[in-house]
Amino acid sequence: MAGPGPANDYLSAYRLVLADPNWRPATVRQLLTHTAGIPEWVHPWRMVSSG
Known part of the structure; x- marks a missing residue:
């Protein structure tokens, strides 16, 4: 059994845009x-810090 498809296949009011073309939808x-x-190994502080 295949996994769920991209959310954009089910959305009609708007589209999700990938921030990086190498990421999966x-x-x-x-x-x-x-x-x-968001991978589990990414520490939350790294997602918001500018450095």
């Missing part, structure tokens, strides 16, 4: 669980 499951492609 976010799935509906990732959006609903607030895990849309």
Whole structure:
């Protein structure tokens, strides 16, 4: 059984745009669980710090 497709396949009002073309598109499951492609090994501070 295949996994869920990209969320854009199910959205009609707007489109999700990838910040980096090498990233995979976010799935509906990732959006609903607030895990849309952010790896677990990324420390939250690294996502918001400018350095």
